[in-house]
Each structure stands twice: as structure tokens, then as C-alpha cells.
Amino acid sequence: MTCIAMREVAVVAVGYTRVSEHWDKSIKGLFIEASLKALSSAGLSLKDVDGIYVANAFAGYLQRQTNLASIIAEALGLTDTFAVSIDAGGASGGLAVHEAYRDVAHGIRDVVLVCGVEKMSEATSSDVLTAQASVEDQEYFRYTGATLHSLAALIYKTYMKRYGVKQEDVALMSILDHEHASTCQHAQYPFKITLDSIMKSPVLSDPVRVLEVVSPSDGAAAVVLCPHEKAKELGAPHVKIAASQLVRDSFNIVERGDVLAMEALVKAASRAYKEAGVTPSDIDFAEVYDDYSVMGVIAMEKLGFCREGEGVKVLKEGEAKLDGRIPINTFGGLKARGAPIGAVGVYQAVEAYLQLTGEAGANQVKDAEVGLTHGSCCFNSIAVVNIFRRCC
């Protein structure tokens, strides 16, 4: 009987491409670029890696490429390294970090590379919509004609009615994202937008407008996890993972009792705060999953940064800005940094690392000590909450 001690886990390196339309790069090319950047930044080489998690949502359909982790690991030159693909829609990246965290904490593997990669821009709009819908329960939704946009609209209308807020308030989420992205080197849309342009953008499903929704993106982001003790030896800047929690809920939002409940997110947050030994007021910044502007607003509330229905107040009063009480989406979030769906959670982990090591440049949150990332699939049918902490 072997005895394994639970270990503290660190993120010791990050690498990433800009989120963009990478017409000249394959899914492998993006993966290799992000992964090699990450490894070299910590002075690690390929032979140090003893596990790979590849987060991806759509390659099986869009690129007709299943079995991605093994194929992509070989592209990196690693033919005899444990490699597993993680497919959970927008929660894939956060879940991949969760899996790697478990492996390192339990002494199963020492140096684990987590890379999220997605390539959506080469597909037709119709194929992208099919891919995006594939994460929902097909028998309840797609086969019956319900689209993601229409479900978001249902949530959006319910939210506005219950709390007596206007679309002009909710749309501030999108403005915030673009403001933060305007100084972010890796953002897909590094420019500010106005409320006027949002309100004049086409309606996708009343009241959801184009400029409140993510666009197809390409990109890859990588983080390297290892035991904290090893990170100290390596001497590279590193941060600790203080908590990682994954919770699920019904995919059919109308079966949830209350479409605004987001129970999985509430539970994941509560468990993560407990695991990390912190409260919402200890969080110095958060990267939330705002595939729709209203989902970002609701996330702030469910994560405990304000009371129910007061998310728009946080936005109005500037509390979510980089110098505010609780900076949100410090590099632009899904709307403006961009949303290569399967990779989003790893981009968020990268951003948490940049903030907590003081490498966030113009987007730095001053004295950030604890950061939170939120991954979601299908309106928090799956919610992942990871908490990162500064070292030293």
C-alpha cells in the first residue's frame, strides 16, 4: 500500500496566441505555439511533461477531427505521454484545469500541460451554429427548434422583468469588456464600443443583440501545472490553485424551476470559497463567462460580488473596472478578448496568472492577491469555479 500525500498545486507557466481569425494556422499550429511558449517560459522542455489535457469543444464536428489530444500531443513530438481530450462546451477549459489540478494534487502526475484550443472562423456560419448547439441536449432543444439565442433571450427577459432593469443597463457588460480589451494585446476586439452601437446592432432573438453576444474565434491558451514545491525550485513566477470546483445542473433551463437560479454556479462558487478559505469579498478580480451580456451580469451576482438584481448597479457605478471594487473580465472577457469556446477556461487561467504575477501590463489590477475564473456550458448547466492565489 503506497501512501500519497496531497500536494499544493501551482501554475508555473502560461502561453497563448492572440484570439483572432487565424486563417494561416491549423488547430495543431495554434496548440503548438501556445504550449511551447508556456513550457519555455518556465525553462521546461517537452520531456518534462508527463500529462496533457486538451480542452476543445468543436473539432469533432468543425474539423472532423476526434481523438484530438493524442493527435495534437504527437504534433508536439510527444508520442508516449498521457493525453486526454476534454469536451464540455464552454466549461472545457475550466474542467481541463480541474483535471490537471486533481492529478498533481494527488501525486498522479508531476508536470501537466493544459491547453485549450479552438478554431471556428474557417467554418460556415451554419456549421458554427450547429457546433454551438451540439453542446445542448439535442433531443430537448435543437430537434425542437430552440436555439441558444432564444434560450438566452428567455433568461434576459426574465431578468429584466424581475429586477426592473433595462437592456441599456445590462448592455454595460459588453461595454466594460470592450473597455478592458482595448488595452489587451491578445484580444480579438481591442477597441471600445458605445451603448448606441450596441442598441443599434441587429436583434438575434429579442432582446439579445449582436453586440451582446460572442463571435466565432480561433485561439489557443496553455498553462503548466506542477507541485508548488517544484515551482519554487524552477524559480519561474507562479501562482497557487486555491480551489477548483465543478457542478452540474439540468440542461433544460425550463426544468430548473427558476431560469435565473443558476444553481450549479451558486454551488460551485460556495464550494470553491470554502475550499480556498475565502469569501467573495476576498476576491480581487474575476473572469466570468459572459457568452451573453446578461449571463455576465448574473454571474457577478451568483458569485456573491453583489446582491441579486444588483449586477447592473456594479456596472453603472464603475465597480467592475480595473480600479473598481471588484474588477471583472480584466482582459475583455468572452465578448471582447474573444471566445474560442473550448479554450476560454484556459485563457481565463492565463489571465489570472498574469494578474497575480504582476504581468498584466496596462490591464493590471493593483495588488491582486486572489482571482477567480468562471467557466460555463449552456447557461451554467455545467459551472466550473477555479480560484488562484498569489505566491509570496
Next chain:
Amino acid sequence: MTCIAMREVAVVAVGYTRVSEHWDKSIKGLFIEASLKALSSAGLSLKDVDGIYVANAFAGYLQRQTNLASIIAEALGLTDTFAVSIDAGGASGGLAVHEAYRDVAHGIRDVVLVCGVEKMSEATSSDVLTAQASVEDQEYFRYTGATLHSLAALIYKTYMKRYGVKQEDVALMSILDHEHASTCQHAQYPFKITLDSIMKSPVLSDPVRVLEVVSPSDGAAAVVLCPHEKAKELGAPHVKIAASQLVRDSFNIVERGDVLAMEALVKAASRAYKEAGVTPSDIDFAEVYDDYSVMGVIAMEKLGFCREGEGVKVLKEGEAKLDGRIPINTFGGLKARGAPIGAVGVYQAVEAYLQLTGEAGANQVKDAEVGLTHGSCCFNSIAVVNIFRRCC
């Protein structure tokens, strides 16, 4: 710092559907049927399950359903249980068992449900070929026109030439499978076939013939893993997992130096024998991955049941039959039990359980104590070798 003891792991229950063309059942329906059968057979209920691995290769493309584990877990009524999809082509099932084994051994989870499910018969032939090809590295193969059949033909011809054997010898693998399937209740093709019918069946890619190759199948198989101590408490028949090894190799078989080397399988077998403390002669039966008859013959050799080039001799001399020296594919293997690709490795685990608990009926291998299962993706680009041992 918490200290976790490594635990012995048991398979405490199995459930499965017949492999067939299930026109009247959805992928969820198959999953639920197999999973509930497994749980109830051990007196377990849904609330006992604290982790689910869903092995599947093609739903993302064939059913436009990604994110399968979460959706399928909800169909089972489990909305707040850890659930992850495992996608690694024909190695998916074996890899899912590997993941669950790790979780239980390391004390991460106690009762883990592993279910492999695939539904291929509702798709067009063209879509099935696209799905099957999706597990290969698209940039090297599909985009250049190489098909799985043509790669199998290359291996087949090289094998015949190197060892001076005839197709009539290799095709005995298919005859063996059908002989064992003829008494198997869950087999897709429960009848014997003749050499003559094989040699008269159409050529897919010279020399590979239709009756030497798997067909599209539907089916679901489930196993429940838990600590050995808990299995004893439950009192249900159970077997131990003695080893679980996963190794990868280059997907591009012409980059392997020797297309017959199957290095990943050789390594996985050697590591699994070492982990279980056994040698090939201790193995009482083996379920090998014979998606093509020649691959089954080669697997017997690489697993050490005979010398290189002597696989056909094992077949000719009847050593692979149920009462032979080393019974192979005791329920019909991929060719005749059927091959719902992502579920194959779980069917193999089910079959190992049936043999080692004495529940194999007409297909029982007498006094079986140690059984081996072999999962493969793309000609052992990924090879999984799991070893099971009888308890008491």
C-alpha cells in the same frame, strides 16, 4: 496535508445491451439501460454513484451531440455528479476504465460508473466512414486520401510477406470470432462463418475483405468500479483490476519505422504485466482489438501469447478456442460480438468480468483466473491493456 492510501480496485457490477442495430433506441436510452442494469445488479442506486466516465467516439459528428457525459448523466437523473466524456476512438472504453481505476485507486472517488456507448447504424455509410476516419490525424490521412482500409491493407500485405503466411490463415481470426459469438447472447452476429464466405466477400482494399472487418454497431456497456473493500461489503460478485496501462505511438504508421512494430501495444503489455506481477503465460483469456482480422493476429503476438509471425499457428492449432491454451475473444471480439467503437473497451471489461465470476455461460473459459483486454485506436496509435483478476 491529507494522506491518501492507494487502494485495490474492483469491478463490482456490469450491465450491457446486445450489440445490434437499435433503431428504436436513442444513445441516451442505450446508456440508461446498460447503466441501470449494472447498478441494480450490485444493489447500488443512483445516489451511490460519485463519478461517471462516458466512453464514446462518434456522437459529436454522427449525432451532432458533444458534451455527452453531462447530458447523458442528466438523462440518468444525476445532475450533480462528476461526469466526463472520454474520446479516443477505439481506445475510448479502455481509457475510461483506466481513468475510473485511477480515481478509485487514489481515493478521489468511491463508486465510479463507466459506460461506453455508440450508435452508428442510423448514419449513412458515408457519414460512418467520415466518423471512423475522424480518429486519424486528418492532415496526414483523410486530406491526402488515405483510408483506414488502405492502411490496414498495407499492414496486412507486409505481414503476409514477412512471415510467409496466406490470407486464408489470417482470416481464421474472423472465423474464430464468429464461432465464439455463435453462443453469445449479446453478439451482433451470433453465427459461424466459413473460410469460403470470407474469401468470396468483396475486397475493400486489397487484400482486406468485408468479412474481415468490423461493421457499424449500436450498443452500450457499463461497469461499476469501487474499492475492493467496498465490493466485499456489497457482497456482489466482483473481480479486481490488476493493471491498467495506456501507451501512445505515432499515428502515421509509415513514420513508425516498421509498420508491424506496434510499439505502443508492446509497451502497454509489458508495463501491464509488470504492474500485475504476471507473465503472458499467466493470462487465461484475452479480448483483443481486431477491427481487422490481421490486427487481431498481430495483437496475439505482441501480447506475448506466441512468437512473431506465429499468430496464425495459434489459430490453426485451435489454441485460441475456448478450451485452448489461450482463449481469444471469448464472446466474439470486434468482428462478431460487434464493435460500437467507443464502447468496445467497456464491452471487453464486461466480458472479462463475466469470465472471472463464472457467469460466461456457454462461453465460459474453465477456471479462468486472469484475463486481459486490449483497446486500440488507429492500429495501436493508442494501446490500452487492462488486466483483471478473479477474487477468492
